[in-house]
Amino acid sequence: MLDVKICGLSTFEAIDAAIARGASHLGFVFFEKSPRHVDLAEMAELVDYVQGRAQTVAVTVDPSDDLLARLAGDVGVDWLQLHGSETERRVAEAKAKTGLKVMKALPIAGIDDLDRIEPYRSVTDAILLDSKRPQGSNLPGGNGLSFDWRLLTALDRDVPFMLSGGLDSDNVEEAVRIARPAGLDISSGVESAPGIKDIGRINRFFDALERARETDVQGEDQS
Ligand SMILES: O=C(O)c1ccccc1NCC(=O)[C@H](O)[C@H](O)COP(=O)(O)O
Numbered sequence: 476m477l478d479v480k481i482c483g484l485s486t487f488e489a490i491d492a493a494i495a496r497g498a499s500h501l502g503f504v505f506f507e508k509s510p511r512h513v514d515l516a517e518m519a520e521l522v523d524y525v526q527g528r529a530q531t532v533a534v535t536v537d538p539s540d541d542l543l544a545r546l547a548g549d550v551g552v553d554w555l556q557l558h559g560s561e562t563e564r565r566v567a568e569a570k571a572k573t574g575l576k577v578m579k580a581l582p583i584a585g586i587d588d589l590d591r592i593e594p595y596r597s598v599t600d601a602i603l604l605d606s607k608r609p610q611g612s613n614l615p616g617g618n619g620l621s622f623d624w625r626l627l628t629a630l631d632r633d634v635p636f637m638l639s640g641g642l643d644s645d646n647v648e649e650a651v652r653i654a655r656p657a658g659l660d661i662s663s664g665v666e667s668a669p670g671i672k673d674i675g676r677i678n679r680f681f682d683a684l685e686r687a688r689e690t691d692v693q694g695e696d697q698s
Contacts, residue, residue, distance in 0.1 A: 619663030
C-alpha cells in the first residue's frame with residue numbers, strides 16, 4: 476500500500492476529502508511566498524482538526540531554530556518536511572531539537588542528483604524526491620512540474636522514497652509503474668488554481684491510483 480501525502484492544504488473540507496480517500500499524510504506549507512502558505516495559528520487549527528486521522532506534515536524551507544520549536548510545540552505536527560538547502564547536519568539537528576519525524580526533500584533533474592540521497596538516509600525518516608525549481612519560480616516546491624521518473628530505475632531498490640513533482644490523475648499510473656515509489660506526494664495536480672484545492676481532482680487522483688493498483692495486481696497474477 477502506497478503512502479499518499481496531499482500537500483498545501485488550507486481548508487477543513489479538503490482535509491476531510493483527502494482523509495476519506497485514504498491519504499496517509501497531510502502537508503501544510505509555511506513559506507510566505509507560497510500561495511499555499513498558512514501561518515502558525517492557522518496551521519495549529521488545521522492540525523487540531525485532523526485529530527490523528529492522518530499524519531500531519533509542516534512543510535518548511537531552511538527553518539530557524541525558533542520556527543522549529545514553535546512547529547513542535549505550539550503547532551504539534553507529526554512531521555517536518557525540509558524543502559530548502561538543509562545539510563545532513565542541519566537535518567539531524569532539526570530532528571534532535573524537535574523530536575519530530577523528518578522528511579528531507581531533494582530535487583532531481585539528472586542521474587548525478589541521485590548521489591545526494593545516500594548521505595541523508597541515516598538522518599531522516601523519509602526522503603522525498605521532487606523536481607528542481609524551474610528558472611523564474613520563487614517556490615522550491617509545488618511547481619507542478621515532473622522530472623524524468625526513468626532516472627529512478629537506477630536507484631537501489633532498498634531506498635524507499637516518496638515521489639513528488641507534477642503528479643496528477645492522468646500520469647500517476649505511469650509514475651508508479653516506472654518509479655516504484657514507497658509513497659506519493661501531490662499538490663498542484665489536485666488544485667483548480669495555485670493554493671485552491673479541488674475536491675473533484677482529489678477524488679479523481681485517488682480513483683486513478685486505485686486503477687493503477689488494480690492493473691498492478693492483475694500484472695502480478697499473470698506473471
Ligand atoms: O507547495 C508549495 O507551495 C511549497 C512551497 C515551498 C516549499 C515546498 C512547497 N511544496 C512542497 C511539496 O511537498 C509539494 O507537494 C511538492 O513539491 C509537489 O508539488 P506539485 O508539483 O505541485 O505536486
